[in-house]
Amino acid sequence: MTDPARSSASDTTTAPTGPTDPTTAPTTEDGGSAVTDPRAGVAEDDPRWKRNIAIFLTGQTVSLLGSMLVQFAVMWHLTILTQSGSVLMLSIVFGMLPQAFVSIFGGVWADRHSRKLLIVGADSTIAVVTLGLALLMLSGVDDLWVIYAALAVRSTFAGIQTPAVSAMVPQIVPASQLIRVNGINQTIQSGMMLLAPALAAAIYANFDIVAVFFLDVVTALVGVGLLLLVKVPRLVRSDEGAPVSYFGDLAAGVRYIRTHAPVRWLMTIFAVTMLLVGAPSYLTPLMVTRTFGTEVWKLTANEIFWASGMLAGGLLMAFLGPRVRHRVALVVGATLGAGVLTAGLGVAGNLWVFYALGLGVGAAFTLMSTPAMSILQETVALEMQGRVFGFVGIVMTVAMPLSMVVFGPLADRYAVESLLVVAGALLTAFVAVVLVIPSARRSLAAVSRPAQDVGAVPEAAR
Template sequence: MSGQRSDQKSWKRNLLVFLGGQTVSSLGSMIVAYAVMWHLTVETGSAAVLTLSVAAGMLPQAVVSVFGGVWADRHSRKLLIIGADSTIAAATLVLALLMLSGAGDLWMIFLAMAVRSALAGVQAPAVNAMLPQIVPAEHLMRVNGVQQTIQSGMMLFAPAVAAAVYASTGIVTVFFIDVVTAVIGVLLLLLVPVARTVRSTGSSEPVSYLGDLVAGVRYVRGNASVRWVMGLVAVVMFMAGAPAHLTPLMITRSFGDEVWMLSVNELFWSVGMVVGGAAMAVFGPKVKRRVRLMVAASVGVGLLVVGLGVSTDFWVFSVAGLVICILFQMLLVPAATVLQEQVEDSMRGRVFGFYGIVMSVAMPVSMIVFGPLADRFAVESVMILAGVLLLGCLAGMLALGGARRSLATVGENEDRAELLVSGG
């Protein structure tokens, strides 16, 4: 009994140190992201420049995530996270020193953002794949909920810090803050013991990186449960991505252009993410049918996106956005937990590499598709269209026998895992 208490205390300590380091490091990255966006806006006033900055900050991560997943299955995940954080800090420090010397060309900022984004593509799969090595399976849902709550809470806190620092001292100080937070994150992670991943190739011959990548593709393609879980997330993120970003436009066109309305809208969406993450941390572990929860949350998102389009009252519109974000967490937290639990350790990095692509690409592509429609038609019509298409896609997926069987398999695996945990 004392050994069990010791083990429980040990993993909780390791988790606290790990989450503390990742939170500090992520906060620095968020502060930089907001400050750079405002700096480019103030210095250039160009929409094209902002578009390029978004591309530099997102596309490299989507591309590198594939290879980051392979590396997370071949090498020490802990060292990958440390290496990524350290290199991000070094790149940011170089940019800060260059700007201090008077060199602040746009291409330098874009290059630094691209490097940071690419290394995030290495870091993210390693973090998601390493978490089950620290946390017992029965606590993964709660920990994922806590992690999502922290990330969402930082989205409320980071803009205020970025604004205060940038307004009072300038962009270079923001870069130095990010270097310090990255170093803190690395030092804390060094304190967390993590076992190396045991590879089982089934052959004495070494496997190439390309071979590992192909094996990962085959695994996702051959594992219907994983494929459909990722597909469900992709559909919801794509169909709901544009409405999430078009809400400010609808407010200015339909309710008024007062700044307080735009602020309330952003606040409600952010609070919804925090509340949703906290709800999953508290109640998520009690959910016995996670796939049913994910499907129900997805349907709810579709209905409420339609509701955004038909809303005629600003407060109803805002509350709908808040509930959508709660439902997002009811989809994303169980999805990540299912993948962590049901994908074997030797493949987990690659699966989360592909999952990272889904999360990185779905919303930008959604804006590319639906954004131009909002300039030609009423935003309300675009919202309704996106919601109806989401509901139609969900109905189509669930109408397929293969999808229903695959998602049911996830539930059966959950039952077996629960029996093993309870000793039944």
């Protein structure tokens, strides 16, 4: 396929071209031919896609559960062991920054190599590292550097796995079903946010952190085993056989994002929303304790309402997503709703109103992110998706710490209520600015309708 990133760059470039070039037609892993949709890599009437995505999501859910158990157990273990804010800060640094850095190259690898094998290799390596950590701690080696090292390695390989997972989904799911599948996936992740803390607490309290590590190894192996059963079409790149230039591919990915306005605007909306909703969501427990009381049930209820909102948004997209005909309107409307509701959190004088608003923000975030992710999966050329989702992973990984760097210290000087109002107002103002920029409206409108409605990815207005 001709690299669309080589087209002239301007803010009014054409919309991303879907993978319709025959040079990138997928073939099955066993060498047979595959009946494929020109965009998603599989036809909707192909009975295998439902089996494949069911196995894939089941494996990823099991693996995700293990990872979340480790996340909560490590956080609690370090808190109980050290009671040090600096230690928790370092655990976040080691657990997040490597993923942000490696995602840059992970996206390139996802476009160069088998995405399925990358996921298998990353998950297996994480399992081996976790097993090594468990054995070291059983032998009495429980120094902080061991935990930091394990967190860093896990984060590094997550940077390889995450873009490969996002880029592989359009290869095994019809374009018309992407928003539904993403809604189901978001529902599963939100459900894990409700289940994992309770399960991690039960295991950690009745056994110890080593038991959590062993369980994570088992869940990773189950996830890998199920993934090996999934048939994934292999993409034949237009430059296959050419010398590998990872930095050249990386530069091509940057050019692709820069020269495709719909992709650039969607990523900008996602990044700004993460910056202005992410950290304030983490500050809500502080507001609860300062304003409504320090009872543990109040903090627990706050987390449950936020997670339930995300769960509700995911379920809504799973059931109604394919019926959405104007997806960008949903993205923009949900972002605007998140801004208004976040500001509302700051003026809520009643605890239950505060909880209800938090539930609304969680739902709005899912209603924004699910169609946005689906649009990217549908419209970005298949051979570029690893790199694009690598940068999406960077946005997701970096936005939260960056937002906390700004809002965290401010929360020690000003009331959390005022910060929530400011964050919500800024997000609302950002949406207004996007809506008044003609090039932004034209670019986003070009990818608003599902591909099956227009027959081809439309060209953005110049």
